[in-house]
Amino acid sequence: MHQNGRATKQGDRLLKMQGKLDRGPVEFKSRIVEQEGEIMAIATRDVISLPQTQSIMAAVEQMTTCGFRRLPVTDAGTKRLLGIVTSGDIINFLGGGDKYQLVQVRHNGNLIAAVNEAIRTIMTPQPETLKSDARIRDAVDVITTRKIGGLPIVDKDGILLGIATERDVLSVLASGRSPLHVEDVMSSALRVTAPDCPIATVTRDMIKHRFRRLPVVSDDVLYGIVTATDIMRYLGSRDVFSKMVTGNVTEVTGLPVRNLIAGELFTTSPEKTINEVAQEMLKKNIGALPVIEDSRLVGLVTEFDLVRAFSGG
Structure with missing residues (x-):
């Protein structure tokens, strides 16, 4: 595990956990609570947005300070929505996908220069x-259907009025009772990574498989969980720059992912109801919980899984 080669191999490891063997087929009978009011009733109205000329670093710092996974990008004068920047865009930029070309090609790997580019270079346009x-x-x-975690709300002219997130929707849906349990809705075929896996490998796996988070497993024991937001915060803390010698991005992304794992690890169990786990996630302000059974990782339940289950999807 301490060798980079082995860690890299385990960066895209797929665990197919069976958990309990007597679960049987699940029939989703839960249905979305009818809400006749407007989406603005649950949305955040006082939205922080960024001008498209703001630097990538300034955007990351803003998201890190506010604890946001995403920020709309608007025209500075009219507030017309131009795009959105998410933690996924940031890890894509750091080496996960096509936006890494900005660092690798335009700036020859110099991260310090690349983070001063305008946010429009990596934002998702026309969200x-x-x-x-x-x-x-x-x-x-x-x-x-689209697996989108946050939706800007606009008027007929495209002016930003608010934003509604997966968590906002879950807070409403979770008020309805569901007969389902965690084992009925969790993902049991999990991609995991290892503590010594380089951050660069983790970002590539997240972008390739469209994951926001990966469990970190060492010798089949859950070590922690790393999220796209954790990686973004790592960049936003600016601590990385004080330790850089050459300024090359590999000085940051070559470090083992264990450096990003801190704080208390929250887990849940297969037999808990989805109402219980939804309330726990909302209270703790977390987007996912690893599912543990007999001291083994058997699944992962996310906000997306819960929204889909409560809505009868």
Whole structure:
């Protein structure tokens, strides 16, 4: 595990956990609570947004300070929505995908120079949006079919009015009772990584498989969980720059992912109801919980899984 080669191999490791063997087929009978009001009733209205000329580093620092996974990018004068930047865009930029070309090609690997580029160079343009008269059902449909965690809300002219997130929707849906348990809705075929796996490998795996998080497993024991937001915060802390010698991005992304894992690890169990686990995630402000059974990792339950389950998806 301490050799880079072995760690890299385990960076894209797939665990197919069986957990309990007597689960049987699950019939999703839960249905979304009808909400006749507008999406604005649950949305954040006082939205922090960025001008497209803001630097990547300034955007990362803003998201890190506020604890946000995403920020809309707007025209400075009119507040018309131009795009959105997410923690996924940041890890893509750091080496996960095509946006890494900005660092590798335009700046020859110099991260210090690349983070001073304008946010428009890595933002997601023309993001999926909702109109202000949309129903909660409309938000659920987009979240579950497109796997989008946050939806800017705009008026007929494209002016930003607010933002509704997966968590906002879950807070409403979780008020309805469901007969389902964690084992019914969790993901049991998990990609995991190892503590000594380089950050660069983790970012590539996240972008390739469209994951926001990866369990970190050492000798089949859960070591922690690393998220796209953790990686973004690592860059936003600026501590990385004080330790850099050459300024090359590999000085940051070559470090083992264990450096990003800190704080208390929260887990859950297969037999808990999805109402219980939803309330726990909302209270702790976390997006996922590893599922442990007989001291083994058997699955992962996320906000997305819960929104889909409560809505009958």
